Amino acid sequence: MVVDLARRQGIVELKQFTRSREAVVFTMAFPIIMILIFASIFSDEIAPGVNYTQYFITGMIATGLMTVGFQSLAIQIPIERDKGVLKRYRGTPMPKWVYFAGKVLMVAGIGVVEVALLLAVSIGFFDLEPPASAAKWFTFAWVSILGLSACTLCGIAFSSVPRNARSATAVVTPVALVLQFISGVFFVFTDLPAWMQQVAAIFPLKWMCQGLRSVFLPDSFATVEPAGSWELGKVALILGAWCVLGLAICVRSFTWQNKYSR
Amino acid sequence: MGNDLAVSVKGLRKAYGRTVAVDGLDLDVRRGEVFALLGPNGAGKTTTVEILEGYRKRDGGEVRVLDRDPAEPTADWRGRVGIVLQGTGEFEELTVGELVHHFAAFYPKPDDPDEVIARVGLTGKAKARTHGLSGGQKRRLDVALGIVGRPELLFLDEPTTGFDPEARREFWQLIRDLNAAGTTIMLTTHYLDEAEALAQRVGVIADGRLVEVAEPGRLGNRANAPATVSWRTPDGTVESKESDTPTALVSELAARFGGEVPGLTVTRPTLEDVYLRMIGAA
Incomplete structure (x- = not known):
């Protein structure tokens, strides 16, 4: 019964998403457009047998997951809060967590489609090799799921930061953009200044990129990584830690109404 | 309880x-x-x-x-x-x-x-x-x-x-x-x-x-408020009188005019009158 409610909520969220054209285009098409542009401009080898395109594409898949989980929720929830959507849900007997479950299901649905699209475009047009073994597919799956979970929880947690719907985009977008620049999406991570690498290592995106590189780049490339290896254990640890932190902040500080109506 | x-x-x-x-x-x-x-x-x-x-x-x-x-x-x-x-x-x-x-x-x-x-x-x-x-x-x-x-x-x-x-x-x-x-x-x-x-x-x-x-x-005690009865006098001017017993006043007028009272109205304060007085007085 209650699980059914969460399923219904997820369907309603997905319906609303797919029916708002701007959201679909922005979320789905943006990473693809970025791949088309960057991969067409830069195609140098950055290491033996590895060209920039492959490196960049793995970064864009991680970015896509962050956009779906973090950016879209951190912007969408303040809008819903301002419009009174949250207030209306609160006036019903719907358990609070069903709202979050709906968002999680929506993010998962969009995330699967998004990753599939990016993979199809990359494999079809830019010579990205699909994961070569069952073990690599497994790594691909858990890095994506754990990374998306961390981003989703942080997105819900961060949704309490913007004061209103209008400021949400302005507050959230720079955070996401800066992370992309310092986490090894646009630039090869080890080419960045050491202090920048250290800052980036605090946040999830760097670890999502690194985990995905272990799936799509040849094993020889591991020596180019900061620690000389893929550090998958650390990837799991840090993404897991962000899940816990995000969840803790959600539970403590989520606000259902803006401060003028409490 | x-x-x-x-x-x-x-x-x-x-x-x-x-x-x-x-x-x-x-x-x-x-x-x-x-x-x-x-x-x-x-x-x-x-x-x-x-x-x-x-x-x-x-x-x-x-x-x-x-x-x-x-x-x-x-x-x-x-x-x-x-x-x-x-x-x-x-x-x-x-x-x-x-x-x-x-x-x-x-x-x-x-x-x-x-x-x-x-x-x-x-x-x-x-x-x-x-x-x-x-x-x-x-x-x-x-x-x-x-x-x-x-x-x-x-x-x-x-x-x-x-x-x-x-x-x-x-x-x-x-x-x-x-x-x-x-x-x-x-x-x-x-x-x-x-x-x-x-x-x-x-x-x-x-x-x-x-x-x-x-x-x-x-x-605002509207039902019991004094009613205002007005009518036209034979010389054409309008006369008004507040009354707690408007019915008695009307029958007295009817007797005086020998039937229909010209221009007769009986009004009590409207809800709006009462309301405006209340929120103004508050």
Whole structure:
């Protein structure tokens, strides 16, 4: 019964998403457009047998997951809060967590489609090799799921930061953009200044990129990584830690109404 | 105790910073009645109702809504209270049918969603996205979402603001039907005629206090207020006289004129006169 409610909520969220054209285009098409542009401009080898395109594409898949989980929720929830959507849900007997479950299901649905699209475009047009073994597919799956979970929880947690719907985009977008620049999406991570690498290592995106590189780049490339290896254990640890932190902040500080109506 | 009261409020207080919005308000709503909270903008209507709905925290006073403190709402209590807020049109990409069906699933014993849509007169719009609805249609959708869970008590916050006269009449009929079916209704309004048309009792709120509670016809002691009798004298001027016994005065006049009294009118203060005096005096 209650699980059914969460399923219904997820369907309603997905319906609303797919029916708002701007959201679909922005979320789905943006990473693809970025791949088309960057991969067409830069195609140098950055290491033996590895060209920039492959490196960049793995970064864009991680970015896509962050956009779906973090950016879209951190912007969408303040809008819903301002419009009174949250207030209306609160006036019903719907358990609070069903709202979050709906968002999680929506993010998962969009995330699967998004990753599939990016993979199809990359494999079809830019010579990205699909994961070569069952073990690599497994790594691909858990890095994506754990990374998306961390981003989703942080997105819900961060949704309490913007004061209103209008400021949400302005507050959230720079955070996401800066992370992309310092986490090894646009630039090869080890080419960045050491202090920048250290800052980036605090946040999830760097670890999502690194985990995905272990799936799509040849094993020889591991020596180019900061620690000389893929550090998958650390990837799991840090993404897991962000899940816990995000969840803790959600539970403590989520606000259902803006401060003028409490 | 208090089983015949749907809402009971004693000494309710709420301030925003230094601004006192509700200042020692007392109020009872009986089960089965339509109670109107009437007052000008800024009098504290919405603050009061949102405290009763469990949205806002109060600074002081005792509040019981359906025998519970709304500051600690439970899912069961939420299921028995219907809420129609002031805001509208928030789920823009969903259709009327999808929304009402979705909200019905939140409640333990909901009404048939399609039947609720019919009752608010939106059957023709069931497949339309909500962003395309007119103001009146959106408001009726709000009501549909508020009643689909079959609430015992329904709050309506300024439900007809911005309606054209015909839409208001239709809306009033919807409220009467709900009440006839046993739903207790508490509505806020700044329209006098709305309070008079719908409510069995009206509470007038001004500056965060309840100034008076009465049946609409008795508000401000209106029924017993002196009536004004005026008539035209034979030389053409109009004469007026306030009287506690207008009937006696009229029959005396009839005798004096030997039949019809020219230009005869008998008036009592209108609800508006009484209301304006009350909120001005508060």
